[in-house]
Amino acid sequence: MTQMALVIDLNVCVGCHACVTSCKEWNTSGEAGSLADLQPYDADPEGTFFNRVQTYEAGEFPATDTIHFPKSCLHCEDPPCVPVCPTGASYKREGDGLVLVDYDKCIGCNYCAWACPYGARELDPKRKEMTKCTLCADRINNEALPERDRKPACVLACPTSARLFGDIHDPDSEVSQAIRERGGYQLMPEWGTRPANHYLPRRKTEAHGCSAQSCSCGSASQPQAESLEGQLESGQVNLASVAAHV
Template identity: 80%
Template structure:
């Protein structure tokens, strides 16, 4: 089981972050600590975070929102380094989980993870991470449509997909095949289950992702932009 995240439609709203925090604080993962939440330097334990950065240069600059959580690797380096066996990979669905009763908070798993997906809960002195809402996706007390990770249900742009990547007919497998989904940092050979759908080229005329908004800009617009520079960019934006 895995997430597929569409970077082309993520708007960085942090709905996934807050819904994840709410569900897991009240779920089987237990209370997730916050340190100084109303002070100048707040911190806390989160299973999911969204990193935002700028790429390119004007007029082709782009703001990219990059959600990141545990990638539930098929060969997770965090598991074999755990001295107590608290970190383990579940065979039936591939989830990488933590047995909190065995965790001693030594941080070995955090040092081994190349993605920075592990966090120490300072209040509980236990390592925490995304569970893909394991206590939710199999909960028969919930309607079937709600048996998805909290972050998936909360996303207002449907940037997050959930399913079995080993099933070629699943929505995630089809999205990976059709959009060229990729794994994060494959050179580490951890074979992450989670994939990302690449961001499409930015349309310099109006800043949209190519093919994602149905705008009416044309090749002539782009040629004119290149010929007349930034002043033409402003005029074209008003016209569009």
């Protein structure tokens, strides 16, 4: 069975939100729209988004690392949101494994949102319908578009190619090779939902361009951490060094 999914490279995501804005633009004008925007420029903006980027700081000042973590529906192979839907509005499409919502059947009960352990669904405050990432289902199969454009809007918009799209069940696909060769992992696999989307972990880096005699950052005098977690904890990893060696 085909299972289309995203593979997101955390090494090269710079948190520019191009994926967020392109997703919003395409889906507002496509089959999923329109998506609500309430007070978008006020102190308390509110709206509906399929894709969000969460940003974290690791380490201790001044040797800190900024980590950008994009998150959307993971199109689980065993989605808990589907069986709880009382109207059958949430379903998993057989042809490509996408988890979708039939808006004509959705009654906005929120059962699917409560069942999703990833918080990937948002109730549109104007339409009172549950919305979520569709992996641009109305785009990837659109034969009116050039073949190179039959990808999710977020994938095409990413300036650093941090987002890959393809069939994870095809061992020869780009996404399968990336998962296999670079240790791609699922988000919270302990829930047993078998998320289709994967993340590529941050690579270990080594200090370059400084010496114990001339460097004032102090990293040259510190022992190299054996794991990424150790590097983050000791503040040895920084965004510039990661980007420089991708």
